Amino acid sequence: MNVAGSAGYAKGLDRFIAGTQAISFERLHRHFLAFIPRQRANLLDLGAGIGRDAVELAQRGHRVTAVEPLAEFRATGSQLYPHPDLHWVDDALPDLQHLEAATGTFDFVLSSGVWHHLSPAQQTAAIQRVATLLRPAATFALSLRRGPAGLGHHCHPTQVPACIQAAQESGLATVFRLDNQASLMSHKVGVRWAFLVFQKRS
16 A cells, blocks of 8 residues: 555665664553553554564464555565464555454554654544544554654654544543653654553443
């Protein structure tokens, strides 16, 4: 699937793989670990990249759907991280057309380092769409990047208040918020992150 937000990544595939593997799952998602279901559940990784996070979730005993529009990432992930409970889907935010049958399916959704590739209007639409995929009381973990573009050069600003408002209007309550965090990559000067977790109201 050819989407604007994927622009630039295919040419820097080796750099992306190295950067992904340089930071452990536990360190990267330390703020989200407490919200990952402990019992076997249906999980969704939106913008899964090469699938490192998705396979980590599968190895924890979950059934994981990894959504990734870039063919090079899906091919690399299938080779590097094969797992019987990891299913790849060629789809993209905000519409997620190939997940139309998945309404109310997922217990936990992760989207890490993706939202800045969506326009402000798409960011709102994406939150609304994710809300339809969550089961009651399920959670949505979202990381928001701000700062200079990296490999992916199709970037937009992200705003924590706007995401919280869109979530609230979509029936999602904010259960965790952490703003203005430095990048774990030392060379990412000027890049800041925010971390949000939403829970669907029962």
